[in-house]
């Protein structure tokens with residue numbers, strides 16, 4: 001027996017030397033990101049530079065030397081002093097709509113209606129079949145800032161239905177073939193049919209525009225899945241780890257769920273249901289529990305009005321540049337209240353589009369019939385672009401969450417004064433005032449209306465300037481966000497606006513390992529460098545979904 005005791009220490013020493021060089025002495029994780037600057041809570045914490053991830057969850061955040069001496073990983077990222085933020089979230093976007101838009105002619109950069117026509121003619125050469133569809137035109141960017149008409153489209157495309165949607169999605173131009181195919185009655189007296197001297201121009205607004213769009217043939221199921229994947233990849237490259245699908249239907253929700261469950265879609269998605277009967281009966285009343293950590297189906301989307309650019313936003317007093325016109329309330333007050341009641345009863349969140357001060361006031365008052373002070377329902381007002389000074393305190397009083405898109409302020413600033421006049425403009429895009437109401441708010445892009453890039457959102461929030469640095473002093477700077485507020489609005493506050501704050505939005509142990517890694521610290525670099533910051537990696541559930549080339 002004795003010799004064994006002599007040999008044992010020798011064996012232990014040899015084994016230690018041998019095993020110390022392999023992984024067995026260390027504990028296993030899936031991914032270690034080291035040599036990083038890490039945003040924890042509210043600053044770049046220089047005392048931590050390493051994150052270990054296991055099963056998609058943040059396992060450790062700490063010092064490189066300590067973590068790597070005790071843990072190994074299947075995969076490592078040497079961050080080379082780049083900055084790791086909680087994964088960027090878009091708190092208001094139309095993910096499925098964006099995917100569908102990817103198959104349409106992109107008119108966003110057209111500087112005139114003639115250019116729109118040129119793009120459509122070119123697009124037709126490579127897309128010769130079926131309807132000709134385009135999106136993103138904006139007459140406010142043209143020399144002639146009037147709505148276009150469909151004469152040229154009728155001449156060029158007498159038998160092909162052509163539909164081109166305005167940048168805000170609330171107005172479109174259709175040619176006669178499309179109007180006929182959609183079964184629109186031009187004798188209708190609706191204000192949603194734009195007419196000059198009693199004759200339709202081909203411009204349609206709001207629900208009639210929706211009806212025309214619904215006539216556009218849908219892509220096949222296989223094509224739709226490819227489009228969703230392309231959309232997701234574009235979002236990852238922009239640094240997004242979670243998005244919103246702000247108003248979709250049953251088959252679209254089930255498709256997203258199926259793709260996620262089959263490992264075909266890594267993107268986390270907060271789904272808002274359109275308030276149609278099928279959605280209400282299937283999801284809300286039957287309490288179908290689809291929600292998991294990648295998908296949330298617990299909100300209903302409502303629309304109170306249209307958009308400011310197409311004068312559909314509902315104002316208390318007429319537009320300053322269209323006498324007598326106060327915009328369009330797109331859902332009746334009774335219907336808004338009916339859906340709110342269903343949502344309240346079944347524990348659903350309500351997120352209502354309201355842009356003009358009249359619509360915002362209406363939504364706040366409708367919500368206040370259900371919500372009690374101190375509630376945590378997080379019912380939201382989407383956009384909240386023009387808020388009457390007398391109404392703003394209702395956000396705080398009833399814990400109603402403003403959901404803003406900071407790029408809207410900088411996109412609209414060239415013409416907002418025309419629509420609103422200078423007195424009302426002061427109360428528009430008042431993000432700092434809105435933030436004060438509950439001490440937090442949600443921020444997004446409303447893509448495809450704006451670009452998907454969260455860095456644009458961040459830049460416009462803090463600078464209130466366009467990408468050329470204008471106006472040099474910023475637009476209504478009293479309502480700019482600080483850098484920290486802007487970052488929170490697209491990370492932890494955006495998470496909170498979808499009841500996800502327990503899972504994402506911060507880099508701490510136990511949360512989901514979703515990160516956006518940038519080459520620069522956007523909290524401290526000079527303002528003009530923010531737009532040059534590069535996304536190096538996007539990580540969702542501990543998996544690299546994007547890596548810069």
Ligand SMILES: [Zn+2]
Nearest residue numbers: 092094246446
């Ligand atoms: Zn939207």
